[in-house]
Amino acid sequence: GGALGTTTGGASSASVAPPPAKQRSKRRPRGGARFAGATEAEEAPPVVVPKAPPAVGRKGRAPRGARYAGVAERAGTAAPTQPQARQPLDDEARREVADTVQRLVRLRREGHSGEAHALLVEIAQWPAARFPLLAADLHRAGLGADWATLLWEAGSLPADRLVAVADALNAVGRASDGEQMLRQGVSRPTEEIGEAVLALTAEGREREARALLDVYVRMRTPEEAARTAEAHPRRLKPLVLAAARGVSEERYREVVHALRVQGLT
Structure with missing residues (x-):
């Protein structure tokens, strides 16, 4: 300009x-x-x-390093750009996805359902960036049922990896798949959710933290939602209340009351 x-x-x-x-x-x-x-x-x-401005480009890379170094507060303003910082899949990763899908096709054709399921359990541990391509290739091969199984298996990933996969799927227009994973993932204990949200915000992944909390507050009771703030009330309580307000004013009032009862106000 x-x-x-x-x-x-x-x-x-x-x-x-x-x-x-x-x-x-x-x-x-x-x-x-x-x-x-x-x-x-x-x-x-x-x-x-x-x-x-090349300095700005370097600053944009900081959140990736922060994930491994454990840097918390300084991730600040760069945090929202972190999900977009995902690198595109290289040729080797694309080949591995294609080969794995072909192997699943062969196992299904030969009736080896046990081996096919074991393979799905294995690839549920893959990096989040591969899931959009897996979704496309599995559906293209007529293995929609295997994609559903893969989502189910990935739903038990640690919370930080779970929301990374959901975020990757949201980014390519598979929001319903990401939502399904989060709904399954919030069946875990409240303290685990609170600690996961705290860790995500410390890494600058606030959007993913909010996505996890939004689903949790919607799916669980107000008392359970309030208990997620116990890990660090000062930092987590505003996020819990924002998620509750996003559900409804009634849920917001219920969570406020639950926080008071639990002495977290």
């Missing part, structure tokens, strides 16, 4: 300036013309400054 405005202003002054002024400005900063694409020198230097 700034560069565009600069060029327009430069063009306007060039039309009234005498020719000598144009030649003088042409000689001053050669580097500026490369970026501004114009002959006016006065306008060129400010245009060079936007070349600095």
Whole structure:
């Protein structure tokens, strides 16, 4: 936007300036013309400054490192971009998905249902980024029932990995599959949900944390929803209340009451 405005202003002054002024400005900063694409020198230097944004790109990568280093609060503003930071599958991963689906086709055709199920249990542990391609390839091969089984098996993944898979499916338009996984996943104990939400927010994965809490507060009782805040009331209580308000005003009031009863207000 700034560069565009600069060029327009430069063009306007060039039309009234005498020719000598144009030649003088042409000689001053050669580097500026490369970026501004114009002959006016006065306008060129400010245009060079936007070349600095590569630093922003580096900052955008920070949440990925934070996941392994355990950095918490500093993930802050970069957190929302983290899910989009997933790298596309490389050729080797795509080949492995394709080969696995073909193996499932062969096992089903030969009637080896036990081996097929064991294979589904194994691939439920795969990285979240592979699940969208698995969904597409399994349905294309006529193995929709195996996809449903895979979702069921993945529903017992640790909460942080569960929401990563659900988020990957949401990103490719399979929100109903992601929702199904989360609904199955919230059958675990309240303290595990609270700790998972706390860990996700510490890693800057707030969107995934909210997705998990939203389903949990909708599916479980107000008392159970309130107990998820016990792990860290100051940080978790606002998230629990926001999730409850997203369900309904009635659920919000019920959760507020449950928090009071449990001494978490």
